[in-house]
Amino acid sequence: MPEAKVDKVIRFGVGLATAESLYRSFPALNSIPQLRRSLWPQFLGTGSATTVALTFDDGPDPKSTPLILDKLDQLGVKATFFCLGEMVERYPYVLKDVHDRGHDIALHGNWHRNHLFRSAKSIRYDMERGFDTIRSTVSSEPVYFRPPYGVITRPTLATAASLGLRTVLWGTWGRDWRSAATPASVLKDLKSNLEAGSTILLHDSDCTSAPGSFKSTLGALEPLHSLVGMNGWRMVPLSEHGF
Template sequence: MDARRTALLAGAATVAVEAAHLAPAAARLAPVGRRLRPGLAGHGAPGHVALTFDDGPDPASTPRFLDGLEALGVRATFFLLGDMLERAPALGRELTDRGHEVAVHGWHHRRQWRPSPRRDARELRRTVEAVTAACGVRPTWYRPPYGVLTAGLLAAARGAELRPVLWTAWGRDWTDRATAASVYRTLLPDLRGGATVLLHDSDCTSAPGAWRSALGALPQLAERCAQLGLTLGPLRDHGLTV
């Protein structure tokens, strides 16, 4: 076998491995997710809307969300980053003390395109341990950064006894142009029974101050759910089958 053919076969094998690694990420695509894995995509009970936040806890912004949600009488699920929780463990405990659900978003917020099974498993275990220790409860849910659920991350989540879940509606609240009105307007077409809403309670990976747009949209979001006769709450009440 000549060197060129060997190189081509090696390249094809690499592509095949990486394609298999990325295959579960197809659940992020709305039509695929609805058809193949509705629970993984976040489609839950028809009378309920799950409210979720990523990227915290952040001492600069998360307390504002806690107060805003308290005023609305709403509880939510917070997907925590391990490196953020490490800096503010008391805030993690406050989340559960105030009735919210905590979940795992990974240790770092980064794209995990290439296979690294040991790293994936190690970081998820580390995050589960940190969340359990700081918040006083063991997390149930896992959402990968950017919604990219690779085969390696899926296996790591199963090994850590976590249930992966993505989202069906988002507010695009991470940009420097986002406003409360734009976030609500973006959410509205997908705001229906069974939806899982993605917002962010931190700007650690977003434009500075972008979290204010999500916070400002919460009253309208809660009001719209009430108008539709829908309960707004955490994933634990969403009736997901994943």
């Protein structure tokens, strides 16, 4: 990111902090990995020194999630899927497949809506509906929550706590939602902040991304698995990440 743009984002963040609260500055600051790391270490999902956690957002999606699941089976890897309630309502059988293959099911909200400037009541309704939909579909309760766009507000945290959910963002991402993404670019972006204990953010659906972007995600999984192995780490779901 060019320095002038970084500067602008920081000033935007500071401006929001003055006008609202530090929590409300989070979305702007969140776009800069170094700031995210130093300001919000408790949400990065940093785990044990021998593992990296693999997580996917925005599914379940009948077009792409089964392909991701097949690749993970082939690699012998389990992951954590942050699901949208509205996608679960449409495609419950895909969520059941994710669950039956032994992956963690987590909550990403009922709808993919930014929590910034939304009322506490609206956020609560959204999260509770998604939570209930997942619970009634796979007969188990999600344990982790990741808000859309990584935007955390006070009502986000309060609702997560009341539902017994641990809020987890990520330590590194593949920027796999972009139309310009390729398997090589996804791997390169992941590597830029990948270290022992990292939590990785990818997407198993393009429902909020560029159409077909999941193909880049899919293509990056095998080389990512090799890279993690070469470092002597294991790729695991959040429930085995030791954090």
